[in-house]
Amino acid sequence: MYEKAYQPRESYIRVATACPEVHVADVDKNLQTIGQLYLSATEQDVSLLAFPEMSLTGYTVGDLVQQTTLLNQAETGVAQLAELTRDKNTAMVVGLPIRFGNALYNSAALLAEGQVKGVIPKINLPTYDEFYEDRWFKTWDGPDTTVKINGQEVPFGNNILFDIAGTKVGIEICEDLWVAQSPSIRLTEQGAQIIVNPSASPEQVGKAERRKQLVAIQSGKLFSGYLYAGSDVSESTAEIVMGGHQIIALDGQILAERIPFGQAELTITDLDIDHIEADRRRHHVATHLGSLVVQTSIVRSQEDLLTRVERNPFLPNESADRRQERLQSAIAIQANGLARRMRATYQEKVILGLSGGLDSTLALLVALEAAKILHKQPGSMIETLTMPGFASSDMTQHNAQTLANSLGVPNRVFPINELAEAELKLLEHSGEQDITYENVQARARTSLLFNYANLHGGMVLGTGDLSEIALGWSTYNADQQSHYNVNASIPKTMVKHLVAYLAEQPDYLVARQTLAAIIETPISPELTSHHDDKISQTTEDIIGPYELHDFFLYSLIRWGDTRSKIEYLANQAFADVYQPAEINKWLGVFLNRFARSQFKRETMPNGPKVGSVSLSPRGDWRMPSDLHNAALWE
Numbered sequence: 001m002y003e004k005a006y007q008p009r010e011s012y013i014r015v016a017t018a019c020p021e022v023h024v025a026d027v028d029k030n031l032q033t034i035g036q037l038y039l040s041a042t043e044q045d046v047s048l049l050a051f052p053e054m055s056l057t058g059y060t061v062g063d064l065v066q067q068t069t070l071l072n073q074a075e076t077g078v079a080q081l082a083e084l085t086r087d088k089n090t091a092m093v094v095g096l097p098i099r100f101g102n103a104l105y106n107s108a109a110l111l112a113e114g115q116v117k118g119v120i121p122k123i124n125l126p127t128y129d130e131f132y133e134d135r136w137f138k139t140w141d142g143p144d145t146t147v148k149i150n151g152q153e154v155p156f157g158n159n160i161l162f163d164i165a166g167t168k169v170g171i172e173i174c175e176d177l178w179v180a181q182s183p184s185i186r187l188t189e190q191g192a193q194i195i196v197n198p199s200a201s202p203e204q205v206g207k208a209e210r211r212k213q214l215v216a217i218q219s220g221k222l223f224s225g226y227l228y229a230g231s232d233v234s235e236s237t238a239e240i241v242m243g244g245h246q247i248i249a250l251d252g253q254i255l256a257e258r259i260p261f262g263q264a265e266l267t268i269t270d271l272d273i274d275h276i277e278a279d280r281r282r283h284h285v286a287t288h289l290g291s292l293v294v295q296t297s298i299v300r301s302q303e304d305l306l307t308r309v310e311r312n313p314f315l316p317n318e319s320a321d322r323r324q325e326r327l328q329s330a331i332a333i334q335a336n337g338l339a340r341r342m343r344a345t346y347q348e349k350v351i352l353g354l355s356g357g358l359d360s361t362l363a364l365l366v367a368l369e370a371a372k373i374l375h376k377q378p379g380s381m382i383e384t385l386t387m388p389g390f391a392s393s394d395m396t397q398h399n400a401q402t403l404a405n406s407l408g409v410p411n412r413v414f415p416i417n418e419l420a421e422a423e424l425k426l427l428e429h430s431g432e433q434d435i436t437y438e439n440v441q442a443r444a445r446t447s448l449l450f451n452y453a454n455l456h457g458g459m460v461l462g463t464g465d466l467s468e469i470a471l472g473w474s475t476y477n478a479d480q481q482s483h484y485n486v487n488a489s490i491p492k493t494m495v496k497h498l499v500a501y502l503a504e505q506p507d508y509l510v511a512r513q514t515l516a517a518i519i520e521t522p523i524s525p526e527l528t529s530h531h532d533d534k535i536s537q538t539t540e541d542i543i544g545p546y547e548l549h550d551f552f553l554y555s556l557i558r559w560g561d562t563r564s565k566i567e568y569l570a571n572q573a574f575a576d577v578y579q580p581a582e583i584n585k586w587l588g589v590f591l592n593r594f595a596r597s598q599f600k601r602e603t604m605p606n607g608p609k610v611g612s613v614s615l616s617p618r619g620d621w622r623m624p625s626d627l628h629n630a631a632l633w634e
Contacts, residue, residue, distance in 0.1 A: 004564065005564055005568075006562065006564035006565045006567070006568040007303065008270065008300075008303065008304065008305050008408060008568070009273075009299075009300035009301060009303070009498050010300075010565075011272055011273055011274035011565065012270040012271065012272055012273070012300065012302065012305060012307070013047050013048065013164070013165050013167050013194075013270065013271050013273055013300050014044070014046050014047050014048075014268065014269075014270050014271075014300070014302050014306065015046065015047065015048045015049070015050075015194070015225065015226065015227055015248060015268070015269065015270075015271055016041050016044075016046045016050070016227075016248075016266050016267060016268040016269075017049070017050045017051075017227050017229035017246040017247075017258075017263070017266070017267045018034070018037045018038075018041070018049055018050065018051050018052075018229060018232075018246075018265060018266055019052065019229070019230070019232050019244040019258060019262075019265055019266075019267075020033040020034050020037055020051065020052075020232060020236045020245055020265065020268075021033050021234045021536075022052075022055070022058045022059075022232050022234040022235050022288055023058065023234075024057075024058035024060055024061055024235065024236050025057060025058060025061050025064050025070055026058075026475075027056055027057060027070070027073040027074055027076075027077045028077075030055065030056050030057070030058070030077070031056070031077050031080060031081065031280070034051060034055060034056070034081060034092075034094060035081065035084055037049075037051075037265055037266060038081070038084060038085075038090065038267060039084075039093075041047060041090055041264075041266060042088050042089065042090045044266075044268060044551065045089075045301050045302040046268060047089065047090060047091065047164055047165045047167075047298055047299075047300055047301070048050050048090070048091050048092075048093075048164050048167075048169060048196070048227070048298075049090055049091070049093070049522045050093045050196045050197075050198060050227045050229040051092065051093060051094045051095060051198060051229055052095060052198050052199060052200060052229045052230055052231040052232070052244075053095040053106070053108070053173055053174050053198040053199050053200040053229075053231060054095040054096060054097065054106065054198075054200060054231075055094050055095045055096070055198065055231070056074050056077050056078060056081075056095065056096040057070060057073075057074050057093055057096060057097060057404070058235060058236070059200035059231050059235055060096040060200075060235045060236035060238070060347075061236075062236075063135075063136070065097050065104065065134060065136050066104070066245070066598070071097060071099055071104075071614075074096045075096075075098075075099075075149055075150055076150060077096075077476050078094065078096055078109055078111070078116060078149065078150075079116065079149065079150035079152075079286075081094060081111055081336065082109075082111040082114055082115050082116045083114055084111075084616045085111050085112050085113060085114055085115075085565075086114030087114075087115065088300050089114035089299060089301055090112075090298070091110060091111065091162070091164050091169075091199060091296060091298055092110070092111050092112075093108050093109070093110050093111075093119075093171060093196050093229075094108065094109055094111065095107070095108050095109075095173070095198040095200075095258050096108075097112055097136075097137075098119055098121065098147060098149075098156075098225040100147045100156065102314045103136065103137075103138040104136055104137050105121035105122065105137055105140055106121065106122040106125070106133060106173060107119050107120060107121045107122065107134075107173075108120045108122075108171050108173055108196070108198045108412075109160050110169075110171065110294070111163075112164070112296045112298055113129040113296055113297060115152070115296075116149050116150075116152060116154045117154070117155070117162060117294045117296060118154060118155040118160045118162060118233050118292075118294045119142040119147055119149070119154055119155070119156045120157070120158060120160060120171040120172075120173070121139070121156070121157070121158065122137065122139070122172075122173040122174065122175070122176060122294060123139055123140070123158060123172070123173075123176050123183050124139075124175040124176050124179045125137055125139055125175065126174075126175045126519060127213060130202060130239055130240050133175075138588075140156075140157065140158060142157070143157065144156065144157030144158070144159050144160060144292055145157060151524050154225060155294060157292075157294060158183060159186075159187075159190065159291040159292060160291060160292045160293075160294060160295070161187065161190060161191060161291050161292070161293045162293070162294045162296065163293055163294065163295045163296055164194075164296055164298050165298045165299050165300045165623075166195050166273075166299075166300070167194055167273055168191045168192050168193045168194070168293065169192060169193070169194045169196060169432055170187030170188070170192030170194070170195050170196070171187075171194075171195070171196045171197075171198075171369065172184050172187070172195060172196075172200070173197065173198055173199055174197065174198070174199040174200055174201060175537070176197070177199075177214060177215070177218060177228075178214065178544075182218065184197075184222060185222065186224075187291070188223075188224055188285070189287065189288050190287065190291040191287040191291070191334075192290060193224055193225065193273055193277075193292075194224060194225040194226070194227065194271065194275050195218070195219075195222070195224055195225070195226050195227070196227045196229075196540055197215075197226065197227065197228045197476070198229050199228060199229060199230045199231065199244065200230070200231040200235065200242060200550075201230055201231075201241065201242070202240035202241060202242055202243075203240075203241050203243040203245075203260050203261075205501070206402050207215075208243065208245055208259070208260050209225065210558070211228075211230075211245060211247070212245075212254060212257070212617055213379065215228050215247045215254070216252055216254055217248050217253055219249035219250060219251055219253075219395055220249075220251055220252025220253075222466075222497060223251055223276055223279040223283065223285055223541075224250075224251070224276060225248070225250050225251075225271040225273075225276065225283045226247070226248070226249045227247075227248055227497070228245070228246065228247040228248070228249075229246055229395065230242065230243065230244055230245040230246060230247075230260075231244065231246040233261060233466070242259060242260050243260025243261050244260060244261065244262065244293065245258065245259065245260045246258035246262075246264075246267040248265055248267060248269050248271075249266075250272065250275070250276070251275060251276060251279055254349075255269045255270065255271070255307060256269035258270065267486070268306055269306055269307050270302065270305050270306050270307040270309075271307075272317040272559075274394060274559065274561070274565070275559050278559050282363065283537075295392055305572060309569050309572040309573040309622075310573065311547060311551065311573045311574060312493050312494075312547065312550070313550075313551065313554040313555075313558070314491050314493060314494050314550060314611060314613070315327075315493070315494055315497055323497075326476055327497060327498055327501040328501070330490065330494070330498060330610050330611070331365075331366065331369055331498060331501075331502065331608075332369075333608050333610045334366045334369075334486045334487075334490070334608055334610060335366050335369035335370045335372075335373060335486075336373060336567045336610075337484075337486065337607070338366060338367065338370040338461070338484065338486050338608075339370040339373040339374050340352070341459075341606070342370070342374065342459070343374075343589070345459065345483075347385060347457075347458060347459045348380075348381065348458070349380075349381055349436045349457055349458030349459070349461050350367050350381065350382055350383075350458055350459055350460075350461045351383050351384075351385065351449055351452055351453045351456070351458045351459065351461065352364060352367065352382070352383075352384055352385070352449070352460070352461040352463060353384070353385050353386070353387060353445055353446075353449055353463065353479075354384035354385065354386050354400045354403070354404055354411060355384070355386070355387075355392075355396060355400055355463075356395070356396030356397060356398070356399040356403075356518060356521065357396065357401035357518070357521065357523065357524070358492075358495050358496060358499060358518060358519065358521075358523065359463040359464060359465050359468075359487055359495060360400075360463040361403065361499055361515065361518050362463075362486075362487060362490070362495050362498055363461055363462070363463040363486055363487055364382070364384065364403070364404070364407070364409065365498075365499065365502045365508070366486045366487075367381070367382045367461060368382070368407060368409075368507075369487075370537030374458065378407065378408050379408050379409060379410060382409045382410075383409070383410045383411075383412070383452075383456070383458065384400070384404045384409055384410065384411045384412070385411075385412050385413075385414055385448060385449060385452060386400045386401060386404075386411055386412070386413050386414070387413075387414045387415070387416045387444070387445045387448060388413070388415050388416070389415075389416045389419075389420060389441040389444075389445075390417060390420065390437075390441065390528075391419060391441075391528050395521065396521060396524075397413075399514055399517055399518050399521065401413070402514045403511055403514045403515070403517075403518070404631075406511040406514060407508075407510070407511055407512045414448055416444045416445060416448070416539075418443060418565060419444045419448075420441050423440050423444070424436075424437065424440055432438045433528045438475070438528065439475045439478065439527070442474075442475035442478035442479050442525075443477065443478040444476060445478070445479070446460075446475075446477070446478040446479060446481060449482075453483070454517060459483035459484060460481075460482045460483045460484075461482060461483070461484060461485070461486065462479075462481070462482025462483075462484060462485025462486070462487065462488070462605055462607065463479070463482075463485070463487055464479055464480065464485060464487060464488070464599070465487045465488075465490050465492050466487070466488065466489050466491045466492075466552055466578075466613070466614070466615065467491045467492035467493075467496055467546055467549055467553065468492070469488065469597075469600070469601060469604060469615050470549070470553045470590075470593075470594055470597070470615060471543060471549060471590065471593045471597065472593050472594075472596060472597025472600050473525075473539070473593075474600060476599075476600055479605070480600050480604065481603075481605060482605050483605060484605055484606055484607060485604070485605050485606070485607035486507075486607060486608065487607070487616075488605075488606075488607025488608070488609075488614070488615075488616065489607065489609050489611060489613065489614040489616075490610055490611075491546075491548075491550040491553065491554075491613075492523070492546040493546055493547055493550045494550075496519055499515060499518065499519055500515075500519055502515075503515040503516065503519075522538045522540075523538065523540060523546070524538050524539055525539060543589060544585075544586035544589050544590070545578075545594070547574075547588065548570065548574065548578070548583065548586050548587075548590075549586070549590050550591045551566075551569075551570055551573060551574075552566055552570070552586075552587055552591075553590070553594075553613065554613055555569060555570075556594070556633075557589075557613045557615070557620075557621065558612055558613050560619075562633070563587065563591065563634065566587060567580075567583060567584060567587055570583045571583055572589065588630075591630035591633045594630070595627050595630040595632070595633075596627075598617075598623050598625040598627060599626075601615050601616075601617055601621070601625075602617050602625045604616065604617065606618075
């Protein structure tokens with residue numbers, strides 16, 4: 001029996017940052033704009049909403065912040081805002097000046113359930129360039145205490161977390177992010193899963209990109225969500241200009257952004273708290289209890305996701321330049337790994353089986369890149385064997401030979417029909433196209449490769465990819481084996497992108513047409529025969545679409561997601577491609593094949609880890625090899 005149906009509210013929390021128009025030193029008008037945005041957020045199922053630094057008064061009030069009238073208005077105003085949250089399912093963080101013990105503190109207050117739940121004073125006060133905060137504010141360095149706001153005693157200090165919809169939230173303010181020892185580090189150690197940063201950071205040329213990188217890095221370093229809410233351009237422009245930069249990041253990735261001087265007043269997305277916890281478990285991020293956790297009754301309520309679910313998580317939908325960087329980085333890791341292995345084993349040559357398919361094509365291109373690193377001529381370092389069998393099509397054989405010739409790499413053709421027939425005859429095989437019929441061919445090819453490498457000196461280069469390794473889509477002691485496998489952590493969906501990327505490089509201009517033909521060729525093991533010179537056995541018809549399997553693989557291994565969550569997310573990502581019944585069927589196939597195939601992974605050869613997912617039994621993935629079914633995920 002499968003687990004209960006997954007609902008997004010079980011792991012996702014909807015968060016937002018707000019960029020209200022600022023009325024400097026006019027608390028009443030600020031209350032109106034903040035209140036309107038808050039109500040809009042509640043209508044959109046937001047659980048946590050962050051406003052900018054000093055949002056109740058404006059950050060650029062200067063010496064006006066010392067005026068008793070303004071401070072009284074701010075204190076009354078925050079109480080009025082707190083009342084707005086009564087009977088609402090949304091908490092908000094607003095910035096304001098707070099008086100305490102004859103000093104003034106640049107602070108952020110969290111409001112929920114009709115109350116000011118707590119006040120966090122800013123720790124790092126900038127007093128350089130355009131900043132002059134030491135003139136007005138003091139840093140709080142005492143223990144957590146309480147401060148009276150509008151007659152209510154409220155927790156006050158820098159070791160306070162807030163429980164929002166079951167998620168621990170910590171607050172640091174603007175400059176606190178830019179220093180070496182950010183308060184968010186300590187808050188994370190105390191259990192914070194999301195950090196909120198109300199900010200008033202002026203714009204400068206290039207500063208927005210630096211700010212964006214800083215938020216992404218901080219969220220990645222802390223394995224956390226991070227909400228950055230910058231002040232609007234309507235702040236005073238006497239000496240500076242604000243841009244209203246809004247950033248929401250999760251675990252190193254920017255999920256939502258309002259670029260400086262943008263139009264959106266609310267920036268909303270969903271954060272997956274399960275993924276934060278999965279990464280913290282993986283990296284042993286210990287939580288040291290000790291901070292005060294202020295409870296709220298806010299719950300997660302959204303039924304649908306705002307976050308875009310990527311169809312290809314191994315190669316997200318990024319800018320063209322960023323994607324090119326990722327692809328080039330993957331090739332560099334593969335090629336340098338191979339070059340180093342050749343140096344370490346004193347090998348002068350690599351031998352690989354070139355079938356005319358995508359995987360062996362990528363392995364050949366990687367070998368060519370390794371030859372550049374080693375300053376060797378491709379023709380002397382690389383040899384390819386094309387080994388047609390019972391079901392090999394003329395198209396794939398032609399593509400293999402044409403590719404090798406165009407790249408200046410020797411290619412020898414060794415038909416395996418007689419070898420396979422002789423073995424089948426010895427086995428007294430009936431001739432039926434069963435698993436023995438198929439595997440005899442696969443093992444004949446691998447035997448030829450290893451024996452050729454012995455005879456001529458060299459190492460056998462593996463070609464099987466990560467998707468095949470996950471699914472066990474290989475023949476044990478055949479294509480599952482090699483001396484070194486450069487594709488071991490490259491999923492099938494990425495193989496095609498890597499080949500296409502290299503095809504566009506000047507060094508491969510002469511082979512571009514052949515590479516394009518290989519990319520368009522249906523994926524097939526070519527182990528069952530045909531009668532019309534067409535590929536009659538397509539892998540995806542047998543085991544399912546690789547784009548789904550790679551999605552399942554990433555969700556399962558990278559995040560440890562449950563079956564019901566994987567299925568839900570796949571339905572979101574592929575809603576216009578596959579019916580829910582199809583996704584359910586192929587997910588079952590994936591999980592069962594994955595569970596049964598560990599024995600093949602236990603003996604897989606070395607290969608370079610390229611991305612965050614690898615199934616090497618010596619590195620990233622260890623599980624019992626006799627797990628015979630997918631009961632764990634049912």
